Amino acid sequence: MHIPDGYLSPSTCVSFGVVMIPTWIAAARKVRNWLKSRYIPLMAIGAAFSFTIMMYNVPIPGGTTAHAVGGGLLAVVLGPWAAMICVTIALAIQALLFGDGGIWTFTANCFNMALVLPFIAYGVYRLISGESQLSAKRRWVGAAVGGYVGLNAAALCAGVELGLQPILFHTASRVPLYSPYPLSVAVPAMLFAHLILAGPIEAVVTALVVRHLQSYDADLLNVQALSAAPLPSTPVSYRKFWWALGVLIVLSPLGLLASGTAWGEWGAEELQKMLGFIPSGMQRLAGTWSHAPFGDYSLPGFESFWSSAIIYILCAIIGVGMISLLTYLFWRFQVAERKEQK
Numbered sequence: 298m299h300i301p302d303g304y305l306s307p308s309t310c311v312s313f314g315v316v317m318i319p320t321w322i323a324a325a326r327k328v329r330n331w332l333k334s335r336y337i338p339l340m341a342i343g344a345a346f347s348f349t350i351m352m353y354n355v356p357i358p359g360g361t362t363a364h365a366v367g368g369g370l371l372a373v374v375l376g377p378w379a380a381m382i383c384v385t386i387a388l389a390i391q392a393l394l395f396g397d398g399g400i401w402t403f404t405a406n407c408f409n410m411a412l413v414l415p416f417i418a419y420g421v422y423r424l425i426s427g428e429s430q431l432s433a434k435r436r437w438v439g440a441a442v443g444g445y446v447g448l449n450a451a452a453l454c455a456g457v458e459l460g461l462q463p464i465l466f467h468t469a470s471r472v473p474l475y476s477p478y479p480l481s482v483a484v485p486a487m488l489f490a491h492l493i494l495a496g497p498i499e500a501v502v503t504a505l506v507v508r509h510l511q512s513y514d515a516d517l518l519n520v521q522a523l524s525a526a527p528l529p530s531t532p533v534s535y536r537k538f539w540w541a542l543g544v545l546i547v548l549s550p551l552g553l554l555a556s557g558t559a560w561g562e563w564g565a566e567e568l569q570k571m572l573g574f575i576p577s578g579m580q581r582l583a584g585t586w587s588h589a590p591f592g593d594y595s596l597p598g599f600e601s602f603w604s605s606a607i608i609y610i611l612c613a614i615i616g617v618g619m620i621s622l623l624t625y626l627f628w629r630f631q632v633a634e635r636k637e638q639k
Contacts, residue, residue, distance in 0.1 A: 298366075298409055298455045298487075299391065301562055302399030302586065303579030304476040305458060306466045313404035320412060321385065325627075327378040336520055338535045341624040342542060343371045344383035345617040348390060349545045350502065351397075352594065352613060354555040355494055361560040363495035364552070366410050366451070369418030369444030370503040374510070375520055380415035381407075382627065390619050395612060396589035401582055405458055409451040418447025418503075431515035437507040444503035445496045449488060452495075456480075456487030459561055466578065474578035476561070477568070486560045513537070546613040550606035591615070 347367040354362040371380035385407050391397035398406045418440075425439030460480030463473035476483070510517050558567065565575045565583045575583075594612040599605055 298406065298451060299388075299398035299559070299562055300402040300406055300455060300459070301564070301583070302401045303565070303576070303581070303583035304399075304561065305402050305405055305462060306475050306578060307401065307582070309458065309462070309465075309475075310401045310404055313408045317404045317407050317412070320381070324378045324381045328382060337624065337628045339517070339520065339538075340375060340379060340383060340628075341621045342535060342538045343367075343375055343380070344386045344620045344624055345542055346545070347371060347384050348387035348616050348620055349542065349549060349613055351387070351391070352549045352552045352609070354552040354559070355498065356555040356557065357490045357494055357560075360557040361490060362555045362557050363490040363559060365495055365499040365502055366414060366448060367499070367502065368410055368414035368451075369422070369440065369447045369499060370506055372415035372419035372447070373422050373440045373443065373503070373507060374518060377415040377419040380419075381411045383624075384411035384415065386620055386623050386627075387616075390616050390623070392586070392589075394589055394591055394616065394619065395594050396586065396592040397594070399582075400586040405455075409454045409458075413454050414447040414451040416447075417450040418443035421446045431518050432511050436511065436518065437504045440507040441500040441504035445500040448496050448499040449491050452487045452491035453484065455561070456484035459483040459487075468577075472574075473576050475576055475582075476579075477572060477576055478561070483561065490560055542617065546610060546617065549613045550602075550609045553602065553605055553609060 350367045351364050354364050357363050366384065368380055368384050371383050375383065388398060388403065388406055388411060392400060392403055392406075420443070422439040422443035425442055426433070426435045429435045457480065459476040459478060460483035462476035463479050466474040468474065478486070507518065558564075563571065565580060568579070569575050591608070591612050594609050595605060596608050599608050
């Protein structure tokens with residue numbers, strides 16, 4: 298679902314910017330109202346988890362790949378507004394440092410994965426869990442179903458966005474200027490990958506983490522309410538979560554085992570081989586951001602599996618470090634703004 302530059306027209310990208318900019322502002326304000334410093338590490342861990350889990354590519358029949366996002370889990374734990382900020386930070390690092398997703402298409406990718414996914418997932422979760430106790434079975438079942446539905450809702454949006462391009466933007470002879478695949482191809486292709494494999498993985502991961510939180514510290518499933526209450530005397534320990542994130546980082550090269558490219562994320566050269574041409578608009582925008590230091594989570598000259606695995610782990614460490622820094626800076630900005638208002 299990381300739509301590269303060139304697949305969407307500039308006007309499409311600007312339209313998503315018009316939607317996302319006020320939404321980000323609203324999210325920052327809502328999170329500022331309840332977020333306390335003791336829960337900043339949880340937000341950083343959540344954003345880092347989303348970044349890392351997206352590095353675990355899984356093979357899809359037909360030679361493509363897909364991945365989970367973790368947006369549903371973040372919505373369950375932190376609420377959908379905080380989840381939006383976490384996933385946005387992860388997507389920004391992916392685009393800027395690793396060339397995963399475009400710069401022009403950043404707003405569209407955020408619309409799909411940082412807005413649609415967590416809000417749909419949270420809505421389904423709340424519908425199923427209701428007012429049940431935090432330790433109830435309905436909580437993790439609702440989280441699993443929410444994660445599955447949310448991911449596929451995001452995939453559907455991406456398929457529609459790609460599929461509308463050849464209808465809306467083409468030459469006089471009907472040659473597509475951007476994404477060349479119509480709705481009849483793009484929507485089924487996106488849904489197939491996520492309905493059969495990526496969605497179930499998202500559901501299982503979400504359910505397992507929520508189930509663990511129920512046995513470890515069920516109160517962490519209600520962070521917004523905790524933030525509104527007086528601070529308890531005992532601090533929250535996140536050491537176990539950082540260790541778990543470290544294990545995910547070390548095992549991240551498992552994502553290299555899936556060969557092929559995710560559907561709709563092919564480069565210009567790959568499309569040339571597949572279609573025999575490169576849409577002119579795509580060719581113009583595809584090189585918008587060519588400065589990613591670790592493009593495709595790799596470095597030139599490290600082609601063997603083991604050297605690629607080391608670089609992959611290094612990329613995960615750099616990404617998690619940058620995400621933690623940005624989350625901290627976001628919190629500091631919120632604190633400073635809150636003091637000015639007082």
